[in-house]
Amino acid sequence: MSVGRQIAPRTVGPDDIKAGRVDPQYRKTLTRLLAAHALAEKLTALGYERALEAVRDTELKPIIEKNLVEERKHARLVYRALEDLGLNEQASDRTMAAAYSGPSFEAPRYFAEHMRSELDLLMATVSVDMTGLIMIGVNYRESSYTPHAHAAELILEEEADHDVFASELLGQAVEHFGPPRTHQALRRWIPRAVNFFGPPASGFTNDCIRFGLKASDNGELAELYLTMLERRTTQLGLRLPKLTPDYPHAAA
């Protein structure tokens, strides 16, 4: 069952937490959310690092370099917010150990650990940058926790650029690799991308919504993503793969 927001955007700071002016559960929920966000940014940076090694295309290199610098900055911003709550990067990552090997991290994990071709890069940007833009733009910009809302504001403009890049790359993928190979790649990557939003209607997300740390449920964001992506793929004459109905989704 969905729950309503109880705390308004940008009304809680680190001092409110330290002074015990908010529900103790708020800090727990917030640190888990920030730890996931920070790790996703870091893995995306690592993916672009790999891309810099793997991709030969000289036109793509400067954009990969730019994105790499920006993703590192995003990760730093969110880890800094965690430090204000008493968690350093290592401690924060340790709390993510189980989530890291689960379905919600498969897209950024694959990008960071296995990406090796240009086609992978193209799919990774569609899977981590376009989804990231939605999560940050819809959920975190309106966070009740002021430092996260500020970080989201700073990250958002650059993520919007990454999204433009992703959309251009999707067009290039069709040109360079042809529709059948692009389709195959979409079948592998789109389930990962959709799973990146996390499971729908979880207790954790309900807490996030109640505390004003997220505006929408993961399931709604996943729908929004698929609608936006379908518009793009249709324009390029591509079909999106059908997905199995339940989380974690697979290509049907």
Ligand SMILES: [Fe+2]
């Ligand atoms: Fe980012």
Ligand SMILES: [Fe+2]
């Ligand atoms: Fe990005």
